[in-house]
Amino acid sequence: MTGIDGRVPPNAREITTGQTNRVWSVDGQPPYILKHYGDPSRAANETAALRLLARHRAPSPQLLAASQDSIPPWTAQTAVHAKPVPADRLLAELAESLAAVHRIPGPHIGRLAGARRHDSWTDYLHDRLRMYATAAPAMRTTARLLHQEVEARESTIQPVLLHHDLQPGHLLRQPAGSRLLIDWELAAFGDEQSDLARLAVRLDLHDPTPVLALASRSDPTTEGRLHLHWHIHLLADAALSTDPVVRERAAMRLLRRR
Missing domain, CATH: 3.90.1200.10 (Aminoglycoside phosphotransferase (APH), C-terminal lobe)
Structure with missing residues (x-):
């Protein structure tokens, strides 16, 4: 998606809770969750899962953009106000x-x-x-x-x-x-x-x-x-x-x- 490239924007708010990844909430258009992965295989797996879930209209965030080849690998997912x-x-x-x-x-x-x-x-x-x-x-x-x-x-x-x-x-x-x-x-x-x-x-x-x-x-x-x-x-x-x-x-x- 245009404007999402995996870099952390200046207005991003870090919401990391675990030890493996870093996560930010970004007030963009649209707002999104940016996730940087410590393990590339986990990035690839979550990307594949979100794509599959979207095809089945299952209850999950929408994948907006992703890259497993970047350092670090990342995904951008719809922000969930919940x-x-x-x-x-x-x-x-x-x-x-x-x-x-x-x-x-x-x-x-x-x-x-x-x-x-x-x-x-x-x-x-x-x-x-x-x-x-x-x-x-x-x-x-x-x-x-x-x-x-x-x-x-x-x-x-x-x-x-x-x-x-x-x-x-x-x-x-x-x-x-x-x-x-x-x-x-x-x-x-x-x-x-x-x-x-x-x-x-x-x-x-x-x-x-x-x-x-x-x-x-x-x-x-x-x-x-x-x-x-x-x-x-x-x-x-x-x-x-x-x-x-x-x-x-x-x-x-x-x-x-x-």
Whole structure:
């Protein structure tokens, strides 16, 4: 879009909240959110996700411009004049938006762009578990047990779009009442139970079962898959989180599992 080139305008207001990217609100015509990425693969993935979501008219910001070849890579997205849905209302207000996302079919397993595609969801999970075990050698026994459970539960899934970073702050309620999901850089195609399990971790639930109310489909394996993915996401936090409190909490929950 004309006038948006990835540079930070003088009137930009920084609204960065995380550690991976820097984000600004820009009062342009139109106003927009400018995002600079520390990881080019995340920029490529969010760009691909926003384009896919627009084609399906799903509840997300509109991509105005992007460049993965710039240093740093960046996207410009429509500014959303909305407030985050409070954590205690998240499950109640997320259902409709998440159902729209989970209706979008995927052509492969894994991230949309910027990462390896997998032949099966089982291969994807094994790959993630190997990465976590490498990052945290003390968690290798837990990773090995989860490898075995993944193998025992092997099943064919029809991949759907996953937000894969559901948490308080990522669902916004607009003044008219509609909702939008933001921050799509970790989006992937896969099993919707993985999306729900990650949400359970981010809500710090002692048991992930309450998020099953958000499932768009159910079968006899649904609850077991949810618990498996919950433990895998806990292992991800225990191995990779930069917050020592998050790492410790996840590790303690995994120890109780054993």
